Amino acid sequence: MSSTRxxxxxxxxxxxxxxxxxxxxxVAEVESHQEVWGCxxxxxxxxxxxxxxxxxxxxxxxQALHQEREVIWAPMSSAGSAVRLVLHGAARPEALRRALxxxxxxxxxxxxxxxxxxxxxxxxxxxxxxxxxxxxHRLIEALEGIALDVAVSPLWDRGHFRLLLTDMxxxxxxxxxxxxxxxxxxxxxxxxxITERSMAGELDFQTSLRERVRxxxxxxxxxxxxxxxxxLRLSPGARExxxxxxxxxxxxxxxxxxxxxxxxxxxxxxxxxxxxxxTLEIIHGQITGQVLGDIVDAAAKADILDLLxxxxxxxxxxxIALGDGANDLPMIRKAGIGIAYHAKAVVRAQADFQIRYGxxxxxxxxxxxxxx
Numbered sequence: 481m482s483s484t485r486x487x488x489x490x491x492x493x494x495x496x497x498x499x500x501x502x503x504x505x506x507v508a509e510v511e512s513h514q515e516v517w518g519c520x521x522x523x524x525x526x527x528x529x530x531x532x533x534x535x536x537x538x539x540x541x542x543q544a545l546h547q548e549r550e551v552i553w554a555p556m557s558s559a560g561s562a563v564r565l566v567l568h569g570a571a572r573p574e575a576l577r578r579a580l581x582x583x584x585x586x587x588x589x590x591x592x593x594x595x596x597x598x599x600x601x602x603x604x605x606x607x608x609x610x611x612x613x614x615x616x617h618r619l620i621e622a623l624e625g626i627a628l629d630v631a632v633s634p635l636w637d638r639g640h641f642r643l644l645l646t647d648m649x650x651x652x653x654x655x656x657x658x659x660x661x662x663x664x665x666x667x668x669x670x671x672x673x674i675t676e677r678s679m680a681g682e683l684d685f686q687t688s689l690r691e692r693v694r695x696x697x698x699x700x701x702x703x704x705x706x707x708x709x710x711x712l713r714l715s716p717g718a719r720e721x722x723x724x725x726x727x728x729x730x731x732x733x734x735x736x737x738x739x740x741x742x743x744x745x746x747x748x749x750x751x752x753x754x755x756x757x758x759t760l761e762i763i764h765g766q767i768t769g770q771v772l773g774d775i776v777d778a779a780a781k782a783d784i785l786d787l788l789x790x791x792x793x794x795x796x797x798x799x800i801a802l803g804d805g806a807n808d809l810p811m812i813r814k815a816g817i818g819i820a821y822h823a824k825a826v827v828r829a830q831a832d833f834q835i836r837y838g839x840x841x842x843x844x845x846x847x848x849x850x851x852x
Contacts, residue, residue, distance in 0.1 A: 483527045483556045485589040490520040490549040503536050511591045518573040552584045567601045568842045569628030582622040631833045631846045642792045644725045647803035648736035654713045657738045686775045697769025701762045704741045717839025722750050724844035782810035
């Protein structure tokens, strides 16, 4: 059965807009009628086609134009599906207006408010559902210049996801551990030179890591404890994201091309279920400059995601991967949902969701874990 969904966005100072009596009689459902982010958001479902009420819609638009209100409508089909719009950041009416206008062009219309608290807003969207990655990239472009994170995501059932696997350096924590260790030892310039060669494609990750670790030979292992104590800081929202995941029954792990001393610390501090990283060889309290065993590189991260999923009786499609660098891309692409956190452009372009401004708790908002 075809219907028409109508929405009006009004400045809060104007208050909500009343429908003409002739239209009000056609309303099948009032889905939204509340103040959010400095706006009144109203949404109705009408069991008639757009053509049947076109004159009323035109007149309503003319009235709204003089009152600084915005009226949008679209035909709906019973085959349409609901998704979630999340806005996380600067609670500005302009952000909501731009988002809804952009989504209207994608045949997505606002419905009920799922969550509205402070700088977090989540709405149901109705309409035709194409590739959400394209919708999300258009939304980000439309909101350029506003310090706000935005995403359209499915309305997943509780239990859909079983695992959250996150990178460590510059993702779960705000530092790059090997760089901090190098600076502490007066080796930043030498380590940075190797990193630059790696980024230029002259060295693969494994060779780059082994060369950097070789520079640490002969230094006391206690230097690692000093970095953990004095410099290691969790990224904003890290604790909140882990707590939200666990409240949903989702297991959480960290996987890193860094070192086990740091991941073990995080596992204890955050009560993580899993921790994977490279093992520095330490003899008589000194770093030897060697890495023991296989290197945890980009391919290994994706393999670990697969293995953990199998262990949980599921597959990668029911896992979430979160990272910031190119070596996180294989696991981000493999996971059911890949999230780029303050990431390089190449990662943002291939991730399902982006977090550009907020903390890691933004991921919980995208996934609907903060919705009552």
